[in-house]
Amino acid sequence: EAQVTQNPRYLITVTGKKLTVTCSQNMNHEYMSWYRQDPGLGLRQIYYSMNVEVTDKGDVPEGYKVSRKEKRNFPLILESPSPNQTSLYFCASSPLAGEPERTYEQYFGPGTRLTVT
Amino acid sequence: DAKTTQPPSMDCAEGRAANLPCNHSTISGNEYVYWYRQIHSQGPQYIIHGLKNNETNEMASLIITEDRKSSTLILPHATLRDTAVYYCIVRPYNDMRFGAGTRLTVKP
Numbered sequence: 477e478a479q480v481t482q483n484p485r486y487l488i489t490v491t492g493k494k495l496t497v498t499c500s501q502n503m504n505h506e507y508m509s510w511y512r513q514d515p516g517l518g519l520r521q522i523y524y525s526m527n528v529e530v531t532d533k534g535d536v537p538e539g540y541k542v543s544r545k546e547k548r549n550f551p552l553i554l555e556s557p558s559p560n561q562t563s564l565y566f567c568a569s570s571p572l573a574g575e576p577e578r579t580y581e582q583y584f585g586p587g588t589r590l591t592v593t
Numbered sequence: 594d595a596k597t598t599q600p601p602s603m604d605c606a607e608g609r610a611a612n613l614p615c616n617h618s619t620i621s622g623n624e625y626v627y628w629y630r631q632i633h634s635q636g637p638q639y640i641i642h643g644l645k646n647n648e649t650n651e652m653a654s655l656i657i658t659e660d661r662k663s664s665t666l667i668l669p670h671a672t673l674r675d676t677a678v679y680y681c682i683v684r685p686y687n688d689m690r691f692g693a694g695t696r697l698t699v700k701p
Contacts, residue, residue: 519689520691521689564634582689
């Protein structure tokens with residue numbers, strides 16, 4: 477089954493304790509992205525990647541790191557989590573449009589609910 | 594980036610068509626209109642997208658005005674499971690920016 481998986485689905489941690497949220501897709505998609513969703517603020521993009529070893533900042537990258545060493549995986553790293561990073565996180569992937577006239581839909585993972593105390 | 598304007602909420606009777614409007618008056622020539630929905634706190638789900646022409650798939654229809662400044666998503670026979678937040682997004686290529694969307698409530 478074509479899907480985007482995230483782990484863990486729920487995580488409660490303490491301020492300053494490094495954590496990684498994994499994201500994996502089995503559709504051979506070039507493009508992957510991380511979003512966070514907060515009440516009243518909607519979905520905001522954190523980082524995205526157009527392909528292996530290519531990553532770029534989204535709208536709210538502060539406090540986050542990502543890596544793209546393999547096409548299928550795009551982990552989100554919080555080196556020193558703080559309470560303001562308590563949020564619902566979504567990973568997404570899509571094929572990358574090779575031509576301006578073409579575009580593709582994004583597939584989203586089930587979400588990771590993170591609480592930092 | 595073209596911004597979108599959607600009503601914050603709408604109701605629809607079960608079995609009737611749900612027509613969700615979206616204004617995007619500053620859309621540029623290479624920007625597509627996408628629709629996604631999010632049921633409760635699940636990951637957003639792609640519904641449909643288009644550039645100029647009207648589009649239809651198994652989930653919905655997308656009507657884009659000739660000047661491309663607005664569009665309407667049509668769910669032809671809404672069910673209770675269609676209750677969700679619906680996002681209209683106007684972007685080129687893959688880069689998605691989600692606004693507040695329209696909270697559609699389908700009532701029995």
